[in-house]
Amino acid sequence: GENVEQHPSTLSVQEGDSAVIKCTYSDSASNYFPWYKQELGKRPQLIIDIRSNVGEKKDQRIAVTLNKTAKHFSLHITETQPEDSAVYFCAASLSGGFKTIFGAGTRLFVKA
Amino acid sequence: DVKVTQSSRYLVKRTGEKVFLECVQDMDHENMFWYRQDPGLGLRLIYFSYDVKMKEKGDIPEGYSVSREKKERFSLILESASTNQTSMYLCASSSSFGTGRNTEAFFGQGTRLTVV
Numbered sequence: 001g002e003n004v005e006q007h008p009s010t011l012s013v014q015e016g017d018s019a020v021i022k023c024t025y026s027d028s029a030s031n032y033f034p035w036y037k038q039e040l041g042k043r044p045q046l047i048i049d050i051r052s053n054v055g056e057k058k059d060q061r062i063a064v065t066l067n068k069t070a071k072h073f074s075l076h077i078t079e080t081q082p083e084d085s086a087v088y089f090c091a092a093s094l095s096g097g098f099k100t101i102f103g104a105g106t107r108l109f110v111k112a
Numbered sequence: 113d114v115k116v117t118q119s120s121r122y123l124v125k126r127t128g129e130k131v132f133l134e135c136v137q138d139m140d141h142e143n144m145f146w147y148r149q150d151p152g153l154g155l156r157l158i159y160f161s162y163d164v165k166m167k168e169k170g171d172i173p174e175g176y177s178v179s180r181e182k183k184e185r186f187s188l189i190l191e192s193a194s195t196n197q198t199s200m201y202l203c204a205s206s207s208s209f210g211t212g213r214n215t216e217a218f219f220g221q222g223t224r225l226t227v228v
Contacts, residue, residue, distance in 0.1 A: 001171065009152065034216060043202065043219040044155070089154060091217075098143045098162045098208060099170065100217060104154035 002027040004092050006103025013080050014111050021106045023090035024072040032093040033066060033073050034100075039086045047088075048075070080110045115139070118203050118220040125227050131190040133223050135203030142208050144186035145217065146170075146178065149200040161186055162208070193227045200224050 003026040013019050025033075034049035050057045050064045050073065057064050061080075066073040077084055090103040119134035137144065143162050147155040147170075157170030159178040167178050175197060179187045186205075190197055201224075204217040 006154070032215075036217075043221050045219070046216045049216065098206070099157065099160055099168065100145065100206075101157060101171070102147070102155040104152060 002030060002092055002094055002099070002101045004090060004101050004103040006090050006106060008106060009104065010107045010109075012109040012111065015080060015082060017080055019077045019080050019084070019108055019110075021075045021088055021090070021108075022072060023074070023092075023103050024070075025092040025101075026071070027092070027094060028068075028071060029094050030092040033064070034091050034093075035062075035064060035075050036089045036091065036102075037086045038089065038105075044089060077108075080108075082110050082112050084108060085110045116203060116205050116218050116220040118201075118223050120223050121221065123223060123225045125190075125193050125225065127194060127227055129190075129193045129227075131193050131225065131227075133188040133190075133201055133203075133225070135186045135188070135205075135220055136184055137186075137205040137218070138184065139205065139207070139218070140183065141205035141218075142183075143206045143217075144180065145204040145206075146176075146186065146188045147202045147204065148172070149202055149222070155202065158188065190225075193225075195227050198225060198227045 006023045031052040036044035037047045038044040063076045087105045116137045145160040146158040161180045177189045203220040206217045
Protein backbone atom coordinates (compact mmCIF):
# COMPACT_ATOMS: atom_id res chain seq x y z
CA GLY A 1 0.00 0.00 0.00
CA GLU A 2 0.91 3.65 -0.11
CA ASN A 3 3.45 4.93 2.38
CA VAL A 4 4.30 8.59 2.97
CA GLU A 5 7.45 9.64 4.79
CA GLN A 6 7.87 13.19 6.04
CA HIS A 7 10.98 15.04 7.25
CA PRO A 8 11.96 16.67 9.48
CA SER A 9 9.75 15.82 12.43
CA THR A 10 10.61 19.13 14.08
CA LEU A 11 11.80 22.37 12.49
CA SER A 12 12.76 25.57 14.24
CA VAL A 13 13.42 28.77 12.26
CA GLN A 14 13.87 32.44 12.97
CA GLU A 15 11.08 34.78 11.96
CA GLY A 16 11.63 35.91 8.39
CA ASP A 17 13.60 32.82 7.38
CA SER A 18 12.32 30.13 5.02
CA ALA A 19 11.12 26.68 6.05
CA VAL A 20 11.16 23.57 3.89
CA ILE A 21 9.37 20.30 4.65
CA LYS A 22 9.93 17.24 2.46
CA CYS A 23 7.83 14.16 1.79
CA THR A 24 8.30 11.02 -0.24
CA TYR A 25 5.64 8.58 -1.34
CA SER A 26 5.85 4.98 -2.45
CA ASP A 27 3.02 4.43 -4.94
CA SER A 28 3.66 5.93 -8.37
CA ALA A 29 -0.11 5.86 -9.02
CA SER A 30 -0.66 8.63 -6.46
CA ASN A 31 -1.90 11.75 -8.18
CA TYR A 32 -3.06 14.22 -5.52
CA PHE A 33 -0.81 15.72 -2.84
CA PRO A 34 -2.38 18.05 -0.28
CA TRP A 35 -0.72 19.82 2.65
CA TYR A 36 -2.56 20.45 5.91
CA LYS A 37 -1.79 22.78 8.79
CA GLN A 38 -2.90 21.93 12.31
CA GLU A 39 -2.68 24.63 14.94
CA LEU A 40 -2.63 23.65 18.58
CA GLY A 41 -5.98 22.26 19.67
CA LYS A 42 -7.55 22.70 16.25
CA ARG A 43 -8.45 20.47 13.34
CA PRO A 44 -6.15 20.05 10.31
CA GLN A 45 -6.97 22.41 7.46
CA LEU A 46 -5.84 22.38 3.85
CA ILE A 47 -3.33 25.10 2.98
CA ILE A 48 -2.24 24.07 -0.51
CA ASP A 49 -2.44 21.07 -2.82
CA ILE A 50 -0.92 19.91 -6.07
CA ARG A 51 -1.90 17.35 -8.67
CA SER A 52 0.46 15.10 -10.57
CA ASN A 53 0.13 17.00 -13.83
CA VAL A 54 1.76 20.10 -12.27
CA GLY A 55 5.34 20.53 -11.05
CA GLU A 56 4.93 23.59 -8.86
CA LYS A 57 2.19 25.66 -7.30
CA LYS A 58 2.42 28.88 -5.31
CA ASP A 59 0.03 30.77 -3.07
CA GLN A 60 1.50 33.93 -1.55
CA ARG A 61 4.19 32.82 0.92
CA ILE A 62 3.70 29.10 0.47
CA ALA A 63 4.67 26.92 -2.47
CA VAL A 64 4.69 23.22 -3.19
CA THR A 65 6.92 21.38 -5.66
CA LEU A 66 6.43 17.86 -7.00
CA ASN A 67 9.00 15.56 -8.57
CA LYS A 68 7.09 12.57 -9.93
CA THR A 69 10.19 10.76 -11.09
CA ALA A 70 11.74 10.83 -7.64
CA LYS A 71 8.35 10.50 -5.93
CA HIS A 72 8.86 13.38 -3.60
CA PHE A 73 7.16 16.69 -2.94
CA SER A 74 8.03 19.62 -0.72
CA LEU A 75 6.40 22.54 1.06
CA HIS A 76 8.21 25.87 1.09
CA ILE A 77 7.22 28.70 3.40
CA THR A 78 8.99 32.01 2.86
CA GLU A 79 9.22 35.00 5.22
CA THR A 80 7.97 32.88 8.11
CA GLN A 81 5.89 34.51 10.84
CA PRO A 82 5.10 33.35 14.39
CA GLU A 83 1.56 32.44 13.28
CA ASP A 84 3.08 29.87 10.91
CA SER A 85 3.96 27.82 14.01
CA ALA A 86 1.91 24.62 13.78
CA VAL A 87 2.09 20.97 12.76
CA TYR A 88 2.16 20.44 9.01
CA PHE A 89 1.07 17.20 7.35
CA CYS A 90 1.69 16.09 3.80
CA ALA A 91 -0.56 13.48 2.20
CA ALA A 92 -0.91 11.41 -0.94
CA SER A 93 -3.95 9.96 -2.65
CA LEU A 94 -4.06 7.07 -5.07
CA SER A 95 -5.40 7.55 -8.55
CA GLY A 96 -8.87 6.11 -8.97
CA GLY A 97 -9.23 5.58 -5.25
CA PHE A 98 -10.20 7.67 -2.27
CA LYS A 99 -7.69 6.58 0.30
CA THR A 100 -5.60 9.46 1.60
CA ILE A 101 -2.41 8.58 3.48
CA PHE A 102 -0.72 11.17 5.67
CA GLY A 103 2.88 11.69 6.69
CA ALA A 104 3.82 11.73 10.36
CA GLY A 105 3.81 15.51 10.55
CA THR A 106 6.36 18.28 11.07
CA ARG A 107 6.17 20.55 14.07
CA LEU A 108 7.30 24.00 12.92
CA PHE A 109 8.41 26.61 15.46
CA VAL A 110 8.92 30.16 14.25
CA LYS A 111 10.89 32.19 16.78
CA ALA A 112 10.17 35.90 16.97
CA ASP B 113 -19.15 26.39 4.91
CA VAL B 114 -18.43 22.68 5.28
CA LYS B 115 -19.24 21.26 8.63
CA VAL B 116 -17.98 17.95 9.89
CA THR B 117 -19.25 17.32 13.38
CA GLN B 118 -18.14 14.63 15.78
CA SER B 119 -20.57 13.71 18.52
CA SER B 120 -18.19 14.05 21.45
CA ARG B 121 -15.11 16.14 22.17
CA TYR B 122 -13.97 14.00 25.11
CA LEU B 123 -14.86 10.45 26.11
CA VAL B 124 -13.72 8.21 28.94
CA LYS B 125 -14.56 4.53 28.65
CA ARG B 126 -13.66 1.37 30.49
CA THR B 127 -11.67 -1.51 29.07
CA GLY B 128 -13.96 -3.98 27.32
CA GLU B 129 -16.76 -1.50 26.64
CA LYS B 130 -18.24 -1.13 23.19
CA VAL B 131 -17.67 2.44 22.04
CA PHE B 132 -19.42 4.37 19.29
CA LEU B 133 -17.91 7.50 17.75
CA GLU B 134 -20.28 9.38 15.48
CA CYS B 135 -19.47 11.74 12.63
CA VAL B 136 -21.88 13.78 10.52
CA GLN B 137 -21.14 15.99 7.51
CA ASP B 138 -23.53 18.39 5.85
CA MET B 139 -21.99 18.84 2.41
CA ASP B 140 -23.26 15.72 0.67
CA HIS B 141 -19.70 14.37 0.42
CA GLU B 142 -19.25 10.89 -0.97
CA ASN B 143 -16.09 10.05 0.94
CA MET B 144 -15.69 9.77 4.70
CA PHE B 145 -12.69 8.75 6.75
CA TRP B 146 -11.69 7.86 10.29
CA TYR B 147 -8.13 8.58 11.43
CA ARG B 148 -6.42 8.33 14.77
CA GLN B 149 -3.76 10.85 15.72
CA ASP B 150 -0.92 9.95 18.04
CA PRO B 151 2.22 11.98 18.80
CA GLY B 152 5.01 11.19 16.35
CA LEU B 153 2.78 8.94 14.25
CA GLY B 154 0.71 11.53 12.45
CA LEU B 155 -2.72 10.67 11.12
CA ARG B 156 -3.23 6.98 10.56
CA LEU B 157 -6.17 5.78 8.49
CA ILE B 158 -8.47 3.31 10.24
CA TYR B 159 -11.33 2.96 7.77
CA PHE B 160 -12.83 4.92 4.92
CA SER B 161 -16.02 4.83 2.90
CA TYR B 162 -16.73 6.15 -0.58
CA ASP B 163 -20.45 5.44 -0.63
CA VAL B 164 -23.35 4.43 1.55
CA LYS B 165 -22.92 0.92 2.94
CA MET B 166 -19.42 0.75 1.43
CA LYS B 167 -16.34 0.51 3.61
CA GLU B 168 -12.66 -0.12 3.07
CA LYS B 169 -9.94 -0.93 5.57
CA GLY B 170 -7.22 1.58 6.12
CA ASP B 171 -3.81 0.88 7.60
CA ILE B 172 -4.85 0.05 11.17
CA PRO B 173 -8.37 -1.48 11.14
CA GLU B 174 -7.76 -4.09 13.85
CA GLY B 175 -10.07 -3.64 16.80
CA TYR B 176 -12.37 -1.27 14.90
CA SER B 177 -15.40 -1.49 12.66
CA VAL B 178 -17.48 1.14 10.89
CA SER B 179 -21.00 1.74 9.71
CA ARG B 180 -22.32 3.99 6.98
CA GLU B 181 -26.08 3.57 6.70
CA LYS B 182 -26.66 7.14 5.50
CA LYS B 183 -24.50 9.31 3.29
CA GLU B 184 -24.01 12.01 5.89
CA ARG B 185 -23.09 9.75 8.81
CA PHE B 186 -20.05 7.57 9.40
CA SER B 187 -19.69 5.74 12.69
CA LEU B 188 -16.55 4.22 14.19
CA ILE B 189 -17.07 1.31 16.56
CA LEU B 190 -14.59 -0.05 19.04
CA GLU B 191 -15.91 -3.55 19.64
CA SER B 192 -14.09 -4.02 22.95
CA ALA B 193 -12.13 -0.96 23.99
CA SER B 194 -8.55 -1.44 25.11
CA THR B 195 -6.07 0.96 26.68
CA ASN B 196 -3.97 1.06 23.50
CA GLN B 197 -6.94 2.65 21.75
CA THR B 198 -6.58 5.75 23.88
CA SER B 199 -6.04 8.41 21.25
CA MET B 200 -7.42 11.41 19.37
CA TYR B 201 -9.87 10.29 16.68
CA LEU B 202 -10.50 12.51 13.68
CA CYS B 203 -13.28 12.12 11.16
CA ALA B 204 -12.99 13.69 7.70
CA SER B 205 -15.04 13.94 4.53
CA SER B 206 -14.30 14.84 0.93
CA SER B 207 -16.01 15.05 -2.41
CA SER B 208 -15.02 13.20 -5.53
CA PHE B 209 -17.37 15.19 -7.77
CA GLY B 210 -18.38 11.85 -9.20
CA THR B 211 -15.20 11.73 -11.28
CA GLY B 212 -12.94 9.88 -8.88
CA ARG B 213 -10.68 12.92 -8.48
CA ASN B 214 -9.57 13.25 -4.91
CA THR B 215 -10.20 16.59 -3.28
CA GLU B 216 -9.63 18.42 -0.02
CA ALA B 217 -10.55 16.58 3.16
CA PHE B 218 -12.52 18.52 5.78
CA PHE B 219 -11.95 17.41 9.34
CA GLY B 220 -14.10 17.27 12.41
CA GLN B 221 -12.91 18.77 15.68
CA GLY B 222 -11.71 15.44 17.00
CA THR B 223 -12.71 13.14 19.85
CA ARG B 224 -10.17 12.50 22.56
CA LEU B 225 -10.89 9.00 23.82
CA THR B 226 -9.38 7.70 27.02
CA VAL B 227 -9.77 4.01 27.84
CA VAL B 228 -9.15 3.18 31.49
